[in-house]
Amino acid sequence: MATLHTKSAARAMMAPAVIVLLIWMIVPLAMTLYFSTLNYTLYNPFSTPFIGFENYTYFLQDPTFLAALANTLILVLGVLAITVIGGILIALLLDQEFYGVNIVRLLVIAPFFVMPTVAALVWKNMMMNPVYGVIGQFLQAIGLAPIDWMTELPLLSIIIIVAWQWLPFATLILLTALQSLSEDQKEAAEMDGAGALSIFWYITLPHMSRAITVVILIQTIFLLSIYAEILVTTQGGPGSQSTNITYLVAQQATSYGDIGAASAGGIVAVILANIVAIFLVRLIGKNLDA
Amino acid sequence: MGQIHLEKVRKAFGEAVIIPELDLQIEDGEFVVFVGPSGCGKSTLLRLIAGLEDVTGGQIVIDGQDATELPPAKRGLAMVFQSYALYPHMSVRKNIAFPLKMAGMDQAEINRRVDYAAKTLNLDNYIDRRPAQLSGGQRQRVAIGRAIVREPAAFLFDEPLSNLDAALRVGMRLEISELHQRLKTTMVYVTHDQVEAMTMADKIVVLRAGHIEQVGSPLELYSAPRNTFVAGFIGSPKMNQLGGAEAARYNAETIGIRPEHLRLSTTEGTWKGTVKVSEHLGSDTFLHVESPVHDEPLTVRADGEFPVHAGDVVYLTPEEDKIHRFDAKGLAIR
Numbered sequence: 001m002a003t004l005h006t007k008s009a010a011r012a013m014m015a016p017a018v019i020v021l022l023i024w025m026i027v028p029l030a031m032t033l034y035f036s037t038l039n040y041t042l043y044n045p046f047s048t049p050f051i052g053f054e055n056y057t058y059f060l061q062d063p064t065f066l067a068a069l070a071n072t073l074i075l076v077l078g079v080l081a082i083t084v085i086g087g088i089l090i091a092l093l094l095d096q097e098f099y100g101v102n103i104v105r106l107l108v109i110a111p112f113f114v115m116p117t118v119a120a121l122v123w124k125n126m127m128m129n130p131v132y133g134v135i136g137q138f139l140q141a142i143g144l145a146p147i148d149w150m151t152e153l154p155l156l157s158i159i160i161i162v163a164w165q166w167l168p169f170a171t172l173i174l175l176t177a178l179q180s181l182s183e184d185q186k187e188a189a190e191m192d193g194a195g196a197l198s199i200f201w202y203i204t205l206p207h208m209s210r211a212i213t214v215v216i217l218i219q220t221i222f223l224l225s226i227y228a229e230i231l232v233t234t235q236g237g238p239g240s241q242s243t244n245i246t247y248l249v250a251q252q253a254t255s256y257g258d259i260g261a262a263s264a265g266g267i268v269a270v271i272l273a274n275i276v277a278i279f280l281v282r283l284i285g286k287n288l289d290a
Numbered sequence: 291m292g293q294i295h296l297e298k299v300r301k302a303f304g305e306a307v308i309i310p311e312l313d314l315q316i317e318d319g320e321f322v323v324f325v326g327p328s329g330c331g332k333s334t335l336l337r338l339i340a341g342l343e344d345v346t347g348g349q350i351v352i353d354g355q356d357a358t359e360l361p362p363a364k365r366g367l368a369m370v371f372q373s374y375a376l377y378p379h380m381s382v383r384k385n386i387a388f389p390l391k392m393a394g395m396d397q398a399e400i401n402r403r404v405d406y407a408a409k410t411l412n413l414d415n416y417i418d419r420r421p422a423q424l425s426g427g428q429r430q431r432v433a434i435g436r437a438i439v440r441e442p443a444a445f446l447f448d449e450p451l452s453n454l455d456a457a458l459r460v461g462m463r464l465e466i467s468e469l470h471q472r473l474k475t476t477m478v479y480v481t482h483d484q485v486e487a488m489t490m491a492d493k494i495v496v497l498r499a500g501h502i503e504q505v506g507s508p509l510e511l512y513s514a515p516r517n518t519f520v521a522g523f524i525g526s527p528k529m530n531q532l533g534g535a536e537a538a539r540y541n542a543e544t545i546g547i548r549p550e551h552l553r554l555s556t557t558e559g560t561w562k563g564t565v566k567v568s569e570h571l572g573s574d575t576f577l578h579v580e581s582p583v584h585d586e587p588l589t590v591r592a593d594g595e596f597p598v599h600a601g602d603v604v605y606l607t608p609e610e611d612k613i614h615r616f617d618a619k620g621l622a623i624r
């Protein structure tokens with residue numbers, strides 16, 4: 001019975017959890033907001049005078065900020081494009097019945113279990129190193145000049161590494177969506193004269209739209225905060241070519257010891273993430289209802 | 291045109307032979323119903339005709355042309371699925387228009403045909419809705435609409451009404467029959483519903499384990515079943531089949547007598563029995579009578595009300611000319 005009584009009982013039961021969660025969220029946020037208004041550096045942590053919005057103007061006017069903003073967007077969009085398109089293609093492949101499909105499915109999922117730092121290091125040293133990396137060796141074998149990925153194409157390198165990590169997630173979600181498409185619908189479309197491409201375009205893709213939305217939403221949240229992969233490969237360089245907002249914020253604290261500016265940057269990042277989230281939900285969130 | 295000939299068609303899934311070897315002629319404009327117990331291969335046979343399954347052997351000839359190797363879309367047939375198989379993200383209009391769009395028809399002609407189909411099937415009021423917003427009967431109509439716009443040579447239905455409730459099923463049954471009267475297009479219809487088969491069919495094909503047991507008009511099958519299987523399968527309630535001494539009296543291994551061909555009396559008759567269950571419907575009375583002549587209760591149908599109840603003694607008299615006789619192999623003796 002969903003009566004008033006059971007509702008208030010439910011509220012009372014949930015209260016402790018909700019309160020703990022609130023404190024969990026509110027306290028760090030409030031602290032960050034507070035620090036962002038102080039001149040707080042690790043070189044002189046005992047004198048932290050109030051300076052108002054100065055940290056914000058400093059952070060926003062930093063020429064690296066715009067570069068980092070652009071890098072963040074390119075990183076997110078690039079990884080999304082690769083994982084969604086690649087995920088759909090691999091899911092289509094894995095949906096077929098062929099010998100050893102179970103083992104292939106397992107292998108495809110494997111990258112997801114590799115820690116970000118490990119994955120990035122493996123890519124940096126074993127794949128992308130111009131001298132002894134697999135890609136460099138391969139390019140040399142076919143007579144092309146090897147590429148020094150980390151210095152020549154730093155942002156692309158990171159996009160590739162992160163996409164490799166997230167491809168399994170996208171594939172898995174899209175594959176389950178694909179497998180839930182009823183055979184009848186495909187057969188009906190076949191009877192209606194649709195070829196393989198038309199079936200994909202008019203039947204399969206719309207069927208997967210909700211899963212694609214989920215993949216985009218979840219990945220965006222994580223991709224906005226990529227840090228470890230940049231730290232162990234390019235460290236944001238050369239210059240700021242592969243610095244994203246998260247890395248820039250961390251840099252303020254770790255490299256320059258400026259807690260105040262880092263806090264201000266953190267708040268800016270939160271606001272940016274919310275803008276992106278609102279955009280996303282507006283744009284594709286309607287796929288989630290109905 | 292919609293003439294479908296199956297010649298020595300065979301179907302096996304790996305080792306399992308589902309349809310041994312089967313010949314069947316479906317003539318233009320006929321309403322053919324496949325009936326048979328569950329798992330006998332009705333759907334498989336329909337899917338073979340549709341081209342959704344490949345034959346293991348034999349030939350499928352549609353309108354004089356060998357269609358065995360043709361893909362489904364090229365056979366000029368339309369299918370209505372048991373699950374309706376509507377495209378959930380398309381409106382009713384788009385669903386119906388889909389086959390035409392795939393055929394590359396121009397938009398004006400598509401609109402004309404969709405509007406016409408919507409009108410004939412009373413779909414106008416929800417033409418812009420999605421399938422999820424429709425009732426079962428409405429979805430069924432959309433599925434039929436999607437089939438008729440293509441003006442196919444024949445329609446294939448796989449148990450199209452089995453997801454509907456009883457009242458709606460009666461209504462849709464009539465609608466499909468009317469549609470057949472109007473379009474005069476060949477229809478092949480799979481069902482395991484007695485009444486659907488008897489009322490809709492021009493020709494019933496009774497299948498058992500992939501074999502055709504008998505082909506004929508509903509009344510032929512009712513009045514002259516070729517063997518005990520058909521006799522038991524066609525007609526509701528089932529025909530009573532008796533062996534032993536009673537059958538021997540008629541020079542047969544088994545005799546069959548339908549419930550409606552047993553005359554009932556409370557005073558005199560050939561077989562004496564005790565009523566076990568009585569079902570009073572007003573229009574008919576069904577009795578299950580235990581009698582020494584048969585180890586299972588005999589089913590009897592009387593017109594109107596027959597006032598007896600469980601435990602009462604009744605007498606049954608078979609109408610002599612309505613007795614079916616079968617030999618040891620179960621084949622009818624004529």
Ligand SMILES: Nc1ncnc2c1ncn2[C@@H]1O[C@H](COP(=O)(O)OP(=O)(O)OP(=O)(O)O)[C@@H](O)[C@H]1O
Pocket residue numbers: 303306308326327328329330331332333334335482
């Ligand atoms: N793809 C398949 N692979 C293997 N066996 C199959 C396949 N499809 C059907 N069968 C088998 O073929 C037989 C006939 O199946 P079919 O679906 O034609 O039966 P049906 O007469 O339509 O039954 P129902 O009335 O229950 O729908 C069944 O024994 C089924 O197990």
Ligand SMILES: [Mg+2]
Pocket residue numbers: 332333334
């Ligand atoms: Mg079936």
